[in-house]
Amino acid sequence: MIVDDIQSLxxxxxxxxxIAMVGLSERWYRPSxxxxxxxxxxxxxxxxxxxNYESILGEKCYPRLEDIADPIDVVDVFQRSEVVVPIAxxxxxxxxxxxxxxxxxxxxxxxxxxxxxxxDVVVNRCMKIEHARLFGGLNFIGVDTxxxxxxxxxxxx
Amino acid sequence: MADRExxxxxxxxxxxxxPDPVTGARVPPIYQTAAYVFDxxxxxxxxxxxxxxxxxxxxxxxxxxxxxxxxMAALEKGRAGVAVSSGxxxxxxxxxxILQAGDHVVxxxxxxxxxxxxxxxxxxxxxxxxxxxxxxxxxxxxxxxxPRTKCLYVESxxxxxxxxxxxxxxxxxxxxxxxxxxxxxxxxxxxxxxxxEFGADIVVHSATKFICGHGTSIGGVLVxxxxxxxxxxxxxxxMEPSEGYHGIRFYETFGDFGYTMKARCEILRTFGPTLSPFxxxxxxxxxxxxxxxxxxxxxxAKVVAEFLENHSAVEWVSYPGLMSxxxxxxxxxxxxKGASAIMxxxxxxxxxxxxxxxxxxQFLSHLANLGDAKTxxxxxxxxxxxxxxxxxxxxxGVQPNMIRISVGLETIExxxxxxxxxxxxxxxx
Ligand SMILES: Cc1ncc(COP(=O)(O)O)c(C=O)c1O
Numbered sequence: 001m002i003v004d005d006i007q008s009l010x011x012x013x014x015x016x017x018x019i020a021m022v023g024l025s026e027r028w029y030r031p032s033x034x035x036x037x038x039x040x041x042x043x044x045x046x047x048x049x050x051x052n053y054e055s056i057l058g059e060k061c062y063p064r065l066e067d068i069a070d071p072i073d074v075v076d077v078f079q080r081s082e083v084v085v086p087i088a089x090x091x092x093x094x095x096x097x098x099x100x101x102x103x104x105x106x107x108x109x110x111x112x113x114x115x116x117x118x119x120d121v122v123v124n125r126c127m128k129i130e131h132a133r134l135f136g137g138l139n140f141i142g143v144d145t146x147x148x149x150x151x152x153x154x155x156x157x
Numbered sequence: 158m159a160d161r162e163x164x165x166x167x168x169x170x171x172x173x174x175x176p177d178p179v180t181g182a183r184v185p186p187i188y189q190t191a192a193y194v195f196d197x198x199x200x201x202x203x204x205x206x207x208x209x210x211x212x213x214x215x216x217x218x219x220x221x222x223x224x225x226x227x228x229m230a231a232l233e234k235g236r237a238g239v240a241v242s243s244g245x246x247x248x249x250x251x252x253x254x255i256l257q258a259g260d261h262v263v264x265x266x267x268x269x270x271x272x273x274x275x276x277x278x279x280x281x282x283x284x285x286x287x288x289x290x291x292x293x294x295x296x297x298x299x300x301x302x303x304p305r306t307k308c309l310y311v312e313s314x315x316x317x318x319x320x321x322x323x324x325x326x327x328x329x330x331x332x333x334x335x336x337x338x339x340x341x342x343x344x345x346x347x348x349x350x351x352x353x354e355f356g357a358d359i360v361v362h363s364a365t366k367f368i369c370g371h372g373t374s375i376g377g378v379l380v381x382x383x384x385x386x387x388x389x390x391x392x393x394x395x396m397e398p399s400e401g402y403h404g405i406r407f408y409e410t411f412g413d414f415g416y417t418m419k420a421r422c423e424i425l426r427t428f429g430p431t432l433s434p435f436x437x438x439x440x441x442x443x444x445x446x447x448x449x450x451x452x453x454x455x456x457x458a459k460v461v462a463e464f465l466e467n468h469s470a471v472e473w474v475s476y477p478g479l480m481s482x483x484x485x486x487x488x489x490x491x492x493x494k495g496a497s498a499i500m501x502x503x504x505x506x507x508x509x510x511x512x513x514x515x516x517x518x519q520f521l522s523h524l525a526n527l528g529d530a531k532t533x534x535x536x537x538x539x540x541x542x543x544x545x546x547x548x549x550x551x552x553x554g555v556q557p558n559m560i561r562i563s564v565g566l567e568t569i570e571x572x573x574x575x576x577x578x579x580x581x582x583x584x585x586x
Contacts, residue, residue, distance in 0.1 A: 137210025142226030
């Protein structure tokens with residue numbers, strides 16, 4: 001299912017812990033590296049998928065999703081929209097539960113493929129920003145999180 | 158469950174704050190602290206690199222200020238905000254985030270006097286030039302744009318003339334030239350007008366006015382819409398590694414809140430106009446009743462405007478909510494809930510009559526502020542716009558016999574009574 005609401009995003013971020021990041025860069029100032037480092041700090045395991053590197057942020061790097069032996073919860077994509085369809089096929093093959101397309105990435109065919117395979121699909125959102133939005137960090141820097149609630153916050157710091 | 162689009166009244170009360178995670182406190186706590194502990198050396202490094210979000214030092218961020226920032230961003234229907242120490246600082250930070258020596262601003266010429274001085278004098282000293290245009294004719298903005306121009310600047314309701322601009326026409330010009338439109342929304346507040354809905358890109362506020370609502374604190378805030386394409390080629394400093402902050406590329410790294418991150422990390426951090434968390438607390442208290450207050454401010458202002466228009470000691474009244482105003486059509490389009498509560502009027506008999514009027518009021522307060530719960534009157538030519546010579550005063554919409562009134566929330570009959578007796582006194586030699 002393609003999801004975009006706060007409740008579903010919270011559930012996805014809570015239930016899933018292992019993220020394969022396709023297109024993760026080794027360079028510290030790239031958005032993908034920022035996201036990976038952030039997610040590691042919040043206890044996620046980030047497995048890099050990138051044919052150009054041996055390892056990134058202390059994790060062995062794999063050329064393709066299919067090369068990863070461990071179970072994958074989320075396939076988080078930092079690639080151009082045009083190349084997402086084969087990644088969706090691989091994600092399905094790996095039995096990942098979530099296909100997550102980062103900011104600016106859209107591909108209807110890939111989205112529908114993954115959704116039909118029973119995956120949750122998130123489009124045009126950053127996993128780091130959504131985590132920070134729904135679990136605290138963005139509250140510190142004036143970004144409108146759109147979270148309205150009278151329940152005690154569950155911020156993590 | 159689909160996310161609900163909450164109404165502005167709900168946002169006034171709730172946006173930006175959840176009950177405190179430790180104590181359950183419903184009201185935002187005042188985090189009166191200069192700094193925040195790091196969990197480890199690595200945590201500190203990630204925070205400074207902006208790889209993780211968190212608090213470092215209150216000059217840059219503070220949890221009470223952050224509630225205020227987020228609430229203002231929500232109310233303006235923008236993406237993110239930065240709170241600063243005054244309205245003047247909000248403009249300064251908003252502009253310096255995208256301007257450097259050699260750059261140029263095209264601004265409406267009808268501006269708060271301090272803003273005019275900031276642009277025309279202080280910025281010129283920094284090598285940033287401004288051209289001031291008559292904003293009644295939107296094409297004037299286009300005509301003044303040069304290859305060095307980086308933004309257009311207007312007040313949603315001009316201080317003190319209460320003139321309006323055709324936002325959509327001006328924002329269209331800004332878009333055609335790949336420039337952001339910055340709007341000072343102080344007089345209107347997001348309750349009466351949200352400039353982002355008409356194509357503005359950045360909003361600045363003096364929070365000292367209606368946002369505070371009770372005249373207790375000085376403060377300001379800037380908000381970005383999140384919609385401006387900073388990668389359009391005109392803003393290399395949003396794209397290239399920041400010399401001022403660890404080589405971060407603000408737009409690439411933070412996307413639709415990259416501008417406010419740059420404002421916070423490059424300008425607020427190094428120029429230092431930080432808002433006190435206590436002031437944020439008072440602004441949040443103010444915002445909780447913004448919607449109720451603004452409705453009553455507008456209601457009282459309409460009555461006052463009509464009263465003044467019919468008073469024999471008054472030569473003219475400038476309030477966009479009057480049928481006789483040249484801006485009446487723009488009010489219908491951009492300010493359906495009313496055109497705020499600030500108006501100016503001319504007293505028969507010139508400057509001396511203005512002085513007698515000011516000295517005769519009984520409870521209307523003679524002071525240089527506006528947007529207070531109390532009714533305020535001032536003679537701009539001798540106070541707020543005094544730094545300008547007579548020609549510049551005229552250009553800014555200030556006439557020698559002009560009184561500006563910010564209509565408050567007292568009993569309306571009492572406001573009219575005080576105005577009436579002071580106007581009568583103004584005519585006695
Ligand atoms: C329209 C407008 N903008 C900005 C300012 C400056 O705000 P502050 O006094 O909070 O610095 C004022 C103050 O009068 C104002 O009226």
